Amino acid sequence: xxxxxxxxxxxxxxxxxxxxxxxxxxxxxxxxxxxxxxxxxxxxxxxxxxxxxxxxxxxxxxxxxxxxxxxxxxxxxxxxxxxxxxxxxxxxxxxxxxxxxxxxxxxxxxxxxxxxxxxxxxxxxxxxxxxxxxxxxxxxxxxxxxxxxxxxxxxxxxxxxxxxxxxxxxxxxxxxxxxxxxxxxxxxxxxxxxxxxxxxxxxxxxxxxxxxxxxxxxxxxxxxxxxxxxxxxxxxxxxxxxxxxx
Amino acid sequence: xxxxxxxxxxxxxxxxxxxxxxxxxxxxxxxxxxxxxxxxxxxxxxxxxxxxxxxxxxxxxxxxxxxxxxxxxxxxxxxxxxxxxxxxxxxxxxxxxxxxxxxxxxxxxxxxxxxxxxxxxxxxxxxxxxxxxxxxxxxxxxxxxxxxxxxxxxxxxxxxxxxxxxxxxxxxxxxxxxxxxxxxxxxxxxxxxxxxxxxxxxxxxxxxxxxxxxxxxxxxxxxxxxxxxxxxxxxxxxxxxxxxxxxxxxxxxxxxxxxxxxxxxxxxxxxxxxxxxxxxxxxxxxxxxxxxxxxxxxxxxxxxxxxxxxxxxxxxxxxxxxxxxxxxxxxxxxxxxxxxxxxxxxxxxxxxxxxxxxxxxxxxxxxxxxxxxxxxxxxxxxxxxxxxxxxxxxxxxxxxxxxxxxxxxxxxxxxxxxxxxxxxxxxxxxxxxxxxxxxxxxxxxxxxxxxxxxxxxxxxxxxxxxxxxxxxxxxxxxxxxxxxxxxxxxxxxxxxxxxxxxxxxxxxxxxxxxxxxxxxxxxxxxxxxxxxxxxxxxxxxxxxxxxxxxxxxxxxxxxxxxxxxxxxxxx
Ligand code: SF4
Ligand code: SF4
Ligand code: FES
Numbered sequence: 001x002x003x004x005x006x007x008x009x010x011x012x013x014x015x016x017x018x019x020x021x022x023x024x025x026x027x028x029x030x031x032x033x034x035x036x037x038x039x040x041x042x043x044x045x046x047x048x049x050x051x052x053x054x055x056x057x058x059x060x061x062x063x064x065x066x067x068x069x070x071x072x073x074x075x076x077x078x079x080x081x082x083x084x085x086x087x088x089x090x091x092x093x094x095x096x097x098x099x100x101x102x103x104x105x106x107x108x109x110x111x112x113x114x115x116x117x118x119x120x121x122x123x124x125x126x127x128x129x130x131x132x133x134x135x136x137x138x139x140x141x142x143x144x145x146x147x148x149x150x151x152x153x154x155x156x157x158x159x160x161x162x163x164x165x166x167x168x169x170x171x172x173x174x175x176x177x178x179x180x181x182x183x184x185x186x187x188x189x190x191x192x193x194x195x196x197x198x199x200x201x202x203x204x205x206x207x208x209x210x211x212x213x214x215x216x217x218x219x220x221x222x223x224x225x226x227x228x229x230x231x232x233x234x235x236x237x238x239x240x241x242x243x244x245x246x
Numbered sequence: 247x248x249x250x251x252x253x254x255x256x257x258x259x260x261x262x263x264x265x266x267x268x269x270x271x272x273x274x275x276x277x278x279x280x281x282x283x284x285x286x287x288x289x290x291x292x293x294x295x296x297x298x299x300x301x302x303x304x305x306x307x308x309x310x311x312x313x314x315x316x317x318x319x320x321x322x323x324x325x326x327x328x329x330x331x332x333x334x335x336x337x338x339x340x341x342x343x344x345x346x347x348x349x350x351x352x353x354x355x356x357x358x359x360x361x362x363x364x365x366x367x368x369x370x371x372x373x374x375x376x377x378x379x380x381x382x383x384x385x386x387x388x389x390x391x392x393x394x395x396x397x398x399x400x401x402x403x404x405x406x407x408x409x410x411x412x413x414x415x416x417x418x419x420x421x422x423x424x425x426x427x428x429x430x431x432x433x434x435x436x437x438x439x440x441x442x443x444x445x446x447x448x449x450x451x452x453x454x455x456x457x458x459x460x461x462x463x464x465x466x467x468x469x470x471x472x473x474x475x476x477x478x479x480x481x482x483x484x485x486x487x488x489x490x491x492x493x494x495x496x497x498x499x500x501x502x503x504x505x506x507x508x509x510x511x512x513x514x515x516x517x518x519x520x521x522x523x524x525x526x527x528x529x530x531x532x533x534x535x536x537x538x539x540x541x542x543x544x545x546x547x548x549x550x551x552x553x554x555x556x557x558x559x560x561x562x563x564x565x566x567x568x569x570x571x572x573x574x575x576x577x578x579x580x581x582x583x584x585x586x587x588x589x590x591x592x593x594x595x596x597x598x599x600x601x602x603x604x605x606x607x608x609x610x611x612x613x614x615x616x617x618x619x620x621x622x623x624x625x626x627x628x629x630x631x632x633x634x635x636x637x638x639x640x641x642x643x644x645x646x647x648x649x650x651x652x653x654x655x656x657x658x659x660x661x662x663x664x665x666x667x668x669x670x671x672x673x674x675x676x677x678x679x680x681x682x683x684x685x686x687x688x689x690x691x692x693x694x695x696x697x698x699x700x701x702x703x704x705x706x707x708x709x710x711x712x713x714x715x716x717x718x719x720x721x722x723x724x725x726x727x728x729x730x731x732x733x734x735x736x737x738x739x740x741x742x743x744x745x746x747x748x749x750x751x752x753x754x755x756x757x758x759x760x761x762x763x764x765x766x767x768x769x770x771x772x773x774x775x776x777x778x779x780x781x782x783x784x785x786x787x788x789x790x791x792x793x794x795x796x797x798x799x800x801x802x803x804x805x806x807x808x809x810x811x812x813x814x815x816x817x
Contacts, residue, residue: 012735026490026491026492027490027491028489028490028491028492028493028579028580028581029490029491029492030492030579033492039688039738039739040686040688040692041688044686044687044688044730044731044732044737044738044739044742045730045731045732045733045737045738045739045740046738047735047736047737047738048738049287049288050456050457051287051291051292051293051295051456051457051458052291052293052295052296052456053456053493053496054296054493054496054497054575054579055571055574055575055578056295056296056382056385056571057287057291057295057296057456058291059287059288059291073578073579075578075579096427096735096736097427097735097736098736100427100736103288104404107289110393110396111396115351115352115393115394115397116351116352116393118350124346124349124350125360125361125362126354126357126361127357127361128356128357128364131354131355131356131357134354135354135379135380138354138379138385138386138389139382139385141295141385142290142291174352177352177354
């Protein structure tokens with residue numbers, strides 16, 4: 001049987017090293033299968049997060065050969081066979097152990113976002129066309145790969161000032177919900193630091209759910225912030241005529 | 247000797263953060279209780295996210311003729327009348343309100359042309375009844391409940407596992423657990439405890455279930471003296487992936503057939519014509535799973551031992567819109583474009599109909615202060631669950647459990663337990679490290695899953711079940727000798743060692759109940775008793791711990807009142 005060589009980060013926040021493991025390769029195998037093989041036969045204490053093994057829960061995020069990936073959706077046969085596969089934890093979050101990182105900061109950001117607030121007197125009718133664009137955002141599986149890759153968090157560590165693409169997606173889902181009656185532009189500007197985003201689109205590239213984070217969520221949100229804070233006329237018109245739901 | 251532990255205190259402790267646990271927590275919070283939610287994974291990752299097809303609720307948005315009576319009847323028929331009729335009635339009556347509530351909390355379902363919630367056809371449901379969001383309904387439900395709970399202010403203890411319930415006399419008053427991350431112990435004091443831990447699929451080799459599904463709640467309840475019921479009824483979903491090997495067992499949603507997908511064997515025959523000429527591909531899951539299994543056994547299977555499931559006759563755009571995650575799953579993991587050709591599918595262990603016996607009104611177990619809702623509980627589904635009835639179950643009985651648990655917390659004191667219970671629980675966890683040598687938990691788990699798959703699977707017989715039980719006894723001895731390597735810091739081997747104990751308890755209950763029921767009914771098929779036996783049709787099998795040992799008894803199935811009987815008898 002064919003064999004693959006993996007070099008997996010083993011260690012804690014205090015440091016660690018890449019440890020080499022040899023794993024038999026089966027057809028269609030993914031990196032998470034290889035990690036499970038290591039747990040089952042070579043290193044029972046290898047710390048890995050996973051749940052669904054189907055790309056639906058967003059637990060198994062890591063960096064494979066330096067690229068942020070869901071390990072359960074990364075096929076071994078999509079990686080170069082002539083060199084070891086390097087698996088390391090997400091870089092933007094503190095390591096707890098091996099491939100497991102502390103992602104609790106994301107849950108703190110989430111708490112700042114005011115919930116869905118239906119407009120008074122709604123009859124709960126919605127058209128599929130209006131629902132479609134929000135459903136794109138609702139596909140998010142909270143893998144936090146976009147957070148991991150965004151330079152504002154990854155390289156500049158602005159966790160205090162910046163919410164990150166995942167939460168722009170979440171705010172977009174609320175703002176564009178056909179029946180929501182709240183405005184979250186002040187939050188976006190002042191607490192989630194939307195202005196730090198300079199539209200590099202790195203987040204969109206890594207999103208395993210193919211959410212067009214920048215084009216469909218971030219840019220329209222930036223427009224709303226501009227309307228509300230820098231364009232008093234647009235704001236006034238909206239107050240009179242209601243928000244144009246583009 | 248007492249080992250250090252932290253303490254947390256709540257009125258209501260919910261164990262599990264899937265649909266049932268979150269819904270229970272929301273309800274308990276709404277009643278003013280302080281609520282702690284413990285979950286083995288991160289919040290929002292629970293197995294509910296894997297539910298694809300939809301939530302069954304007789305809203306009659308698409309088929310105006312639908313109503314709760316029809317839903318009740320379908321559920322009882324699907325369950326071969328072993329269901330708790332009152333649970334089936336409550337479920338059918340309350341499901342529509344629970345769905346509307348989700349929408350009011352921000353869930354966005356697919357819509358009809360009139361702007362209402364769209365509903366799709368599913369196996370065993372007479373009408374188009376499943377409210378859905380493409381094929382990711384479970385994710386929508388979890389996100390909605392998660393956001394609601396966070397906003398209402400529940401305390402979530404993520405990556406924490408409960409290993410033992412604390413008791414005061416015969417009532418439950420808390421739980422002992424450990425943080426997966428640091429390996430430290432924690433004690434939860436609570437006036438009532440809601441179990442919402444899901445099922446036991448990880449005891450089988452081919453399964454759609456995640457690592458969390460190790461029967462924890464059933465074992466915790468059993469150890470605390472609660473009754474389990476219907477443990478012989480394990481659902482094998484007819485359509486799991488069969489190829490490539492790494493994804494074997496991964497779920498292929500029934501929505502594929504709901505949207506028009508057709509099953510064929512290697513010869514191109516629509517074999518369901520032979521097994522259920524009327525409902526064909528949308529027959530109940532037990533029937534379809536056995537049909538595929540039989541086709542393969544008789545040599546008409548596909549190259550990798552499954553059946554073909556084909557939706558490519560529908561327009562590609564339609565398939566991508568209605569089944570987006572199936573489209574991607576097959577494209578990315580199996581190199582199959584389902585808009586162009588068939589999938590290969592075969593049965594996969596999917597759901598546990600049996601579980602903790604509960605009161606229909608309150609979801610209280612036979613142990614005071616202990617509640618159970620969702621897959622961990624039993625009664626609603628009887629001998630076979632209909633697709634779509636799980637998500638609605640979580641909402642309906644999650645809410646009822648949270649309500650009753652909060653009410654109880656309002657009228658009882660905290661309860662006192664003796665420290666020895668904590669000592670025992672922590673000693674058991676540390677013993678794995680203290681042995682000088684021993685086996686890896688992974689080896690024992692692999693052997694258990696092989697045994698359950700081959701001896702306690704879709705088709706059963708006395709010889710197999712008896713040898714299965716003998717093996718489970720061996721695994722128990724091996725479990726006593728497991729040694730865990732490494733430290734207590736996020737150590738999956740250690741976690742598996744603990745989860746294995748629960749799997750062994752529940753596996754034994756399944757095998758013994760299956761051996762006892764000498765007939766075939768719903769998901770339970772005995773090759774040595776191939777027919778249904780009307781006397782068995784009036785009995786549930788109850789499993790309980792008596793003086794440290796597992797004992798089985800038979801109970802009459804509760805009879806529905808005359809007005810409901812009339813509903814059931816309608817054509
Ligand atoms: S587009 Fe914005 S949010 Fe996305 S990675 Fe670039 S800077 Fe970050
Ligand atoms: S937006 Fe995409 S990349 Fe970001 S957390 Fe969600 S699924 Fe992951
Ligand atoms: S394990 Fe769920 S996304 Fe990878």
